[in-house]
Amino acid sequence: MMKDWCVRALSRDSARRQSDGHAESNNPLCHLMPRLKLPALREFKRCFLLLAVLPFSSNATGSNYSAIALAELARAQQVLLDAHPAVALKTDRSFNDWIVRGYDEAEKLAMRAANAPQILAAVRYYLSGFRDGHVAVWDPNASSKTMWAGWTAQWRSGEWRVVRAASGWPTTLPEKGAILIACDGLKPSEYIDTHIAPFVDRRTGLESVLDRLALLLSNRIPRDGIWETEKPYSCTFESNGETREYRLDWKASDAGIYSSNKQRPRMGVEPWGKNRYWIYAQQFLSSDLEKNEMEDAISAILSVPAKADVVVFDARGNNGGSSLFGYQMLAALMRRDTPNLESGAQAWWRPSRISVDWFARLARDELARAGPQSVRYRKISEMEKFLKEAHQKSGPDVLVSDGAIEGSQYPSPPEGDSFKGRVVLLTDKNCASACLDFSDLVLAVPGALHVGEATSADSDYLDIAVVDLPSGLQIAVPQKVWIGRSRKANEPLIPEHLFGGDIHDTPSLRAWLEPLL
Known part of the structure; x- marks a missing residue:
């Protein structure tokens, strides 16, 4: 009725x-x-x-x-x-x-x-x-057609600077390095706060978020749709002491989208100079891994000599996924000396029907990806059973500690000699979620050195489940909360040495890193 x-x-x-x-x-x-x-x-x-x-x-x-x-x-x-x-x-x-x-x-x-x-x-x-970056909604079928005004500005050293400008654009464009002053009469930060951030991400204190939001000043990206259909009409720039207003000419193009994930190397190890090794740890999403990619990478790390001088964990482009992958990579190097974090903290889970169904789905996917011998498959299955039993016993509104799971959520580290050299962590500003867990773990190794860019940040709520909404949209919702974690909510990790160049220029970055070792 x-x-x-x-x-x-x-x-x-x-x-x-x-x-x-x-x-x-x-x-x-x-x-x-x-x-x-x-x-x-x-x-x-x-x-x-x-x-x-x-x-x-x-x-x-x-x-x-x-x-x-x-x-x-x-x-x-x-x-x-x-x-x-x-x-x-x-x-x-x-x-x-x-x-x-x-x-x-x-x-x-x-x-x-x-x-x-x-x-x-x-x-x-x-x-x-x-x-909270773990509370989000998106359209998995969003159009890939983007619009660009011919230039892209990003927050650099306290100013909005043009980092990319097209060649052969139909209208005159600001030159690379020009300072963005205003768009449609609003300062860039005002325009972002009013028209963009409320519909994308309001954590404007994080540089990774600012970069993403600033793209939408001069790009229209369907996956990051905002409420207003009108695009900025004109923007004002300062260059060589002169201020000039440019009318924006929008064209279909994705050339203005700044992405760190293009042509990423496979996960794995490569020699870097004499008795040094570079380990690629670009992402921990099982859905994006090629068959056996992570398993092959872990095997390669196990072969790194314990007496090597330096190992660099390159986490550029990594914005999360499964924290188990990060643990396995470090444990393959450090063996019995793998750090044990958060002894004073506890993770509490909400055993909802959504979480039970999500872990069942993860288990099916991992079984198909890596087979029943997969460590991750066994751990996911244990978590599914744990949450299902808690849901049946106490219902969805009583939080349960994963300390009640028999055995550790992580497997025991491999046997063998531990690495004794210098461990270096390289991050960019997109490092979040499981990448931050990995960073915490690496930086707990005695003498570890953190370089690159300051990371992104996350809240105390983690481990998302993805739920399909009736129209086809998808929503992410956290399933657990950290109580007593040392790293505060939405607190980034700041490297000891900040790289001021293009973080994706590996040769320049390696040349910069050499004297720091």
């Missing part, structure tokens, strides 16, 4: 808004929902989920888009309520404030959604408010 009423009411409301020519909702239910207590809110939202089957079709009306956006927003909040550890922990005031207040703000946007990108933008507005 309730569901039927919802569908009829929203259908009448959609027809009325279509005939009136605007997308504002007069349906009293839509305005009532944010003010309801969470248990009642869950019941009322169920009617919106019925509308999520509406497709992202090119001929959908504005009212259809707003209905889909409302349904996706409701489902996104429900995923957080069902699976996020903060809901069970109850002590994170900022999270528990935003989960309701942020929904209220995002719902007002969702009611005005007039196209598919604005559906995504409305949900992203909500999730970005948690200021």
Whole structure:
């Protein structure tokens, strides 16, 4: 009865808004929902989920888009309520404030959604408010067609500087190195804070985030869709003491997107000079690894002589994945001297149905990738069993410590002689999540040296599950929380030696690193 009423009411409301020519909702239910207590809110939202089957079709009306956006927003909040550890922990005031207040703000946007990108933008507005890189939503089927204004600016040494400028552009462009002063009358930081960050990532204190946000000043990237459809019309630059305004000429092109992941080497080891070794550790995502790539890399590390002088772990391009891979790489080198971190910290998991299903999916994928002999497959299966039993015993709202798992989450390190030389960690500003766990581990080796760029950062909530939303969007939600971790939430790791050049220029970087050893 309730569901039927919802569908009829929203259908009448959609027809009325279509005939009136605007997308504002007069349906009293839509305005009532944010003010309801969470248990009642869950019941009322169920009617919106019925509308999520509406497709992202090119001929959908504005009212259809707003209905889909409302349904996706409701489902996104429900995923957080069902699976996020903060809901069970109850002590994170900022999270528990935003989960309701942020929904209220995002719902007002969702009611005005007039196209598919604005559906995504409305949900992203909500999730970005948690200021957590592990809470995110994206469109896995986003178009690859990008628009570029012919130049790209990034935050460099306290200024917005042009780092890339096209040749042969139809209109005059600022030169490389020019300082960006303003776009459409707003300072770059103001434009980003107003039009970009709320729909992508609000952690503007991190340089990795600033780089990503700054791309959207002069690039339009479907995977990072924002609410406004209008692009900046003109921007002002300073170069050689002169200030000049340029009208932006937008063209279909992806040349302005600055990516560190192009042509990455395979995971593994290569000699670097005399008695030194360079270990590539670019990413820990099993889905992106070639068959046996990680296993071959670990075998190669096991062959590094224990008496070598220097080993460099190159984590450029690594923004996370499975922390087990990072542990296995270091353990293959350090053997019995592998550090044991966080003895005073504990990881607590929320045993939700979402988490149980997610680990079952991970186990199937790892079994297909590496077979039943895979260490990672065994550990994933153990975690699935642990969470399933906790879910059945205490329900989804009682956090459980993974210290209760029989044996360590990590396997014992290999036998053999430990490496005795100098360990160097090389990071870029995109190092996050499992890359940060790996960095913590490497830097715990006595005498380890950290070089490169300051890392990104993460919150105390980690280990995401990915949930499919009805429209095809996907949402990431953390499953565990660290209590007592030494590295603070959203705190980057700062190298002892910062590299000021192009972090992707390996020959220059190696020449710079030589005298530091």
